[in-house]
Amino acid sequence: MTAPALAPRDLAPAPGPLPGAPRMLTGDRPTGRLHLGHYAGSLANRIRLHHHYESFFVIADLHMLTTKNSREEIAEIGRNAAEMVLDSLAAGLDPEHSVFYLQSGVPEIAELSLLLSSLVTVPRLQRIPSLKEMEQHAGQREMPFALLGYPVLQAADILGAQAAVVPVGKDNAPHVEVAREIARRFNRRYGEVFTVPALVPADVPVLPGTDGKAKMSKSLGNAIYLSDPPGEVAAKVRRMYTDPARTGPGVPGTVEGNPVFAYHDAFNDRPAEVAELKERYRAGKVGDAEVKERLTAALNRFLDPIRERRATLAADHGLVEELIVTGTTRTRREARRTLADMRAAMGLTAALAGFRRAARARAGTPEDVRDRG
Numbered sequence: 001m002t003a004p005a006l007a008p009r010d011l012a013p014a015p016g017p018l019p020g021a022p023r024m025l026t027g028d029r030p031t032g033r034l035h036l037g038h039y040a041g042s043l044a045n046r047i048r049l050h051h052h053y054e055s056f057f058v059i060a061d062l063h064m065l066t067t068k069n070s071r072e073e074i075a076e077i078g079r080n081a082a083e084m085v086l087d088s089l090a091a092g093l094d095p096e097h098s099v100f101y102l103q104s105g106v107p108e109i110a111e112l113s114l115l116l117s118s119l120v121t122v123p124r125l126q127r128i129p130s131l132k133e134m135e136q137h138a139g140q141r142e143m144p145f146a147l148l149g150y151p152v153l154q155a156a157d158i159l160g161a162q163a164a165v166v167p168v169g170k171d172n173a174p175h176v177e178v179a180r181e182i183a184r185r186f187n188r189r190y191g192e193v194f195t196v197p198a199l200v201p202a203d204v205p206v207l208p209g210t211d212g213k214a215k216m217s218k219s220l221g222n223a224i225y226l227s228d229p230p231g232e233v234a235a236k237v238r239r240m241y242t243d244p245a246r247t248g249p250g251v252p253g254t255v256e257g258n259p260v261f262a263y264h265d266a267f268n269d270r271p272a273e274v275a276e277l278k279e280r281y282r283a284g285k286v287g288d289a290e291v292k293e294r295l296t297a298a299l300n301r302f303l304d305p306i307r308e309r310r311a312t313l314a315a316d317h318g319l320v321e322e323l324i325v326t327g328t329t330r331t332r333r334e335a336r337r338t339l340a341d342m343r344a345a346m347g348l349t350a351a352l353a354g355f356r357r358a359a360r361a362r363a364g365t366p367e368d369v370r371d372r373g
Ligand code: ATP
Pocket: 028, 029, 031, 036, 037, 038, 040, 041, 042, 168, 169, 170, 171, 172, 205, 206, 207, 208, 215, 216, 217, 218, 219, 220
């Protein structure tokens, strides 16, 4: 990782998007707290973009159900959702300029998904590698129907909110491509209803795990969480994997692919210190212990303002919950509007409207046969 430190030291409120700004939509499944990998891979990008776009963040519990749907997992949705929103706000998303919504609280998304599913084929979806990976990851021997439809459900969120941009990680990019195809196909077939969303790829490499595995991930147990206290960060860094070929501080080490340096590159706000440490490491003139101590200090410098802000937000009881409730209501309004436009463009309202007219004419009493749905 060669990008400069990601840390936004200044968490002061910044100006929001201009009125009528295009929309952004992205989100996460509510499966747990956010970690440094989420920060590097998506949150940093969101924080930067949300000053320029009207921003919708989906808490994708329906997506979660495609692989995790036990009663126990479902019972955790509320807590996980609240923690994730808290993490996002603490990291720098401004609550004034962020619409957080609970996907299952917007039933229109399910209807949108169903209508959109006619515009994509099964082989097209089967070719998406991330779905196969999710299937294996979830310990499934066969593809659940809902998991195959994962990108279509995602298209429903994106298109339902008429999002113009969708910032996602590399693994999710093919799903946004599906949403673009569906939007174009719909517009061609039925008339221009949808904004065709643009993908904003995260241009950062995947953050490795503390165990040296390619990816920091909750389920691998190799993550440093944004909400970890300083002592916990220190302990995780002490246990962190480094260059396995290096047997002592006097032995020249490899910096490339070494997670300790990947984290230094991504989060240490002192590039001169990082450059000096790398030089000494390559020359066999520094011990792992010092490199790690400096990393702990850097990570805690990065996390301290986030922790502070998190504590303040958490002390405001009901704040996060209120944001999710108002965001869900707001999104529902948008999705209803899109759905009505869609049904009208498709001509899907014509048959029932015709039946109603005929029924009214026959009964002669409009009250009795008025739409009760
Ligand atoms: P799980 O172990 O349950 O899969 P996770 O920790 O891998 O959880 P996800 O919910 O799969 O987290 O990640 C959501 C998104 O966050 C990913 O699509 C990706 O964009 C980003 N992300 C997660 N982990 C990393 C990472 N280590 N490096 C970069 N981006 C990441």
